[in-house]
Every structure is written in C-alpha cells, then in structure tokens.
Amino acid sequence: MKLHLKNEYFESLNGLMSGHQDNILAHIRAIRSQEMVSFEELMEQKILSFRVALKSSETLPDVEELKAELVVSPDLRAEVYFVRGMLFMHSQKHAEAQDAFKNAFDCYAFCENHEKGLSAEFNMLIAQSFLQEEPLHMEFLNTLEKAQGLKNVRIQASCARQLSYISFDQKNYVKAETFALMAVNLFTQLQGISDLHLALANWADCLFEMGKIKSAFAALEKITGTVDQRVQFPLAYINAKLNSEKIEIRQFDSINPYWMQRYRQSSSFQWKQTAVESWVFKKATGLLYNENGKLMGRVKAQSLEGQLLKILSGGAANRHKLCETLWPEYANDGSLDDRFYRLISRLNSKVGNLVISDGKNYHLKMALKLK
Numbered sequence: 001m002k003l004h005l006k007n008e009y010f011e012s013l014n015g016l017m018s019g020h021q022d023n024i025l026a027h028i029r030a031i032r033s034q035e036m037v038s039f040e041e042l043m044e045q046k047i048l049s050f051r052v053a054l055k056s057s058e059t060l061p062d063v064e065e066l067k068a069e070l071v072v073s074p075d076l077r078a079e080v081y082f083v084r085g086m087l088f089m090h091s092q093k094h095a096e097a098q099d100a101f102k103n104a105f106d107c108y109a110f111c112e113n114h115e116k117g118l119s120a121e122f123n124m125l126i127a128q129s130f131l132q133e134e135p136l137h138m139e140f141l142n143t144l145e146k147a148q149g150l151k152n153v154r155i156q157a158s159c160a161r162q163l164s165y166i167s168f169d170q171k172n173y174v175k176a177e178t179f180a181l182m183a184v185n186l187f188t189q190l191q192g193i194s195d196l197h198l199a200l201a202n203w204a205d206c207l208f209e210m211g212k213i214k215s216a217f218a219a220l221e222k223i224t225g226t227v228d229q230r231v232q233f234p235l236a237y238i239n240a241k242l243n244s245e246k247i248e249i250r251q252f253d254s255i256n257p258y259w260m261q262r263y264r265q266s267s268s269f270q271w272k273q274t275a276v277e278s279w280v281f282k283k284a285t286g287l288l289y290n291e292n293g294k295l296m297g298r299v300k301a302q303s304l305e306g307q308l309l310k311i312l313s314g315g316a317a318n319r320h321k322l323c324e325t326l327w328p329e330y331a332n333d334g335s336l337d338d339r340f341y342r343l344i345s346r347l348n349s350k351v352g353n354l355v356i357s358d359g360k361n362y363h364l365k366m367a368l369k370l371k
Helices: 007-017 022-032 039-056 074-090 094-110 114-129 137-150 153-169 173-189 193-209 213-221 229-242 257-267 304-312 319-326 336-351
Strands: 278-282 287-289 295-298 355-357 362-364 367-370
Touching: 022 039, 039 074, 074 094, 074 114, 094 114, 114 137, 114 153, 137 153, 153 173, 153 193, 153 257, 173 193, 193 213, 193 229, 213 229, 229 257, 229 355, 295 336, 304 319, 304 336, 304 362, 304 367, 319 336, 336 355
Parallel strands: 278 367
Antiparallel strands: 278 287, 287 295, 355 362
16 A cells, blocks of 8 residues: 655644644645645645645635545545545535545545544534534544544544533533533643633533533633634633623624524523623722722722723723733733733732633723723
C-alpha cells in the first residue's frame, strides 16, 4: 500500500488544531515553491489551505475543487473526503457531509488508521444528528468508549460535549453538567483554546439551569483571552441569561445552528427583564450607590479600577481599546492581557460583577452616573 502523506503534514495539522498556524502555512508555502507539483501534492496543499480557511472563518473556496475520486493514495483520499465533509457541514449540507465522512471512514479503515477513522466516525454522527430527530445518545456513548480505548483525548472530549448537549436538550441538567465537566477537564489537556472556551460556556449554562448561579459565574471567569467567532454567541447568550439581559442577534457574523436553537428555546421562557438599574459613582469619595441610595462598593477614582469604571460609563469598549487607554506606554506589550483580566477580576470582586463581556466588548451591567 503506497501512502502519500508524510510527518510534516500531520505535524502542521496538529499545530492548527492547537491554535497555531505557523507550521501549516510554512508547509503550504513549501509545496507551492516546488518547480514541479504533482496532482496529489496539489490536493495536499488545497486541503491544508481549506482547513486554514475553515479555522479562520474566511470565505471558503468551492468544495468541488477537491476531487477525492481522482486521488490514488488512500491516506490522502481519506483526508480529501474528510475536508469535503467539513466544508459541507459549514454549508449546512448535512446529508452530503455524512456521505463524505463515511467515505473518509472507509479509506481510513483501508489504511488501518484507527485514530483518524474514529474522528471520521464522530463527525459522521454529528452530521447524522442534524438529519434525524431522535438523539444519538448510545452512538456517542459507543464512540466515547472507543476513544477511551484508543486514548484519543480529543474525541473523548468532543463526545462528552455532545452527550452534554443531548442531556441538556432533554432537560436532564445534572447529567448534562456531569458530561460538561468531563469535556472541560479533557479539553484542558489539549492546547485548543476555542474548544475549551466552548466547553466552559456549556458548563456554565448547565450550572445555571441547576440553580448554581455563583458556580456558573465562576465557570465563565475561566474564559480568558480573546474568544474566537464560534464562541462569541454562546458566551453572550449565557451572559445574558445570568444577567437577565437581552442580546442583539444581528451583531454576530456567525452563529452555530445548535446554539441558535438553544437560545430560541431558552428565549421562549422569557428571561426576566427589568428596567436598567442606575448606579452613582462619586469620584471624590470613590463610593458607589444604587438608585435606592444603598452603598454597593468603593473604588478609588484615580486607581486603574476607577479609570476603567469611568471609561465604561461612556459605553462599551473592546479589550484592545481599554488596554491602550489604561496603559498607553505598554500598548503593544502582549503581557497586558494578564494585567487586564486581573484588573477586571479585582474590580468585579469589589462591586459585584459590574463589568461583563458579550464576547466582543466589555460593558457595565448597570448605567453609571459620575458625580
């Protein structure tokens, strides 16, 4: 059996899965720089380029550029089918995606690549779950057991996440929380930040439905750094639930169909809506009062916490703008991220989670008047 793919391919792919694109981009450039590029090398370069586009949420090329049936090497053919499946899923063509993942699974089986075959099997189940109403609980459990046998942490984590979703939809929140925490612990072992963020958001939602509000807030506090596009809506949705707020759907460029469905189901219960409460921040004393005159906390006006309050009293702002305003002399210093998140944590510990994020911007939960 002649195989085409070398270690460089798999190393660059693993780097992309961990959130690093340098190796995969270097590998693509290396193929393009060759004087003579074979058809199979061209396919290898294309599937890597398509994966980068999928990860970056860029405009995707035409799936028909990937001619799996013309590829001779079974390992490369499997990868082409797999990426076709990913592209069909992105376009919500679930039947075509299921067929592509099934073809990938068959090719991986021929190559005796059980790890990759398991990934194709898992994605085949994801596609199938969109095509039938009956939840695939036993199927994902079986795939989880196979992943445990192969010590495949990524598929274990992904199966645990799906089982949590299924239990959540069945309103079995205790079981959903158990699988959600399993997913969090497994994704923590991996380097993919996006998957961990999504797992934490799901865990927080489960905790909320169990009435464990403080624990839900604590789970969300573990989501640090910049969140990518697929996490922005789930994070905003759960923050809205926790803070009894509404969210503006139109502000999100991309929303996963499952999380849109979860939002709509939750919206049908009509989250408690209250008029926006107004607080007063007296700059001379640093004291914060609610609209009934109750003391809510104290923050020195000239401290970083006080400056942050004054900035956000004028409206929402993103992390970059806030860092640039608070630490202008270190605006391009990557270490500012840690300082910023510690600042948010310190301020919220003093004034009861007054600063919240919708995944893109930071804003105040209450209107704040400066006096």
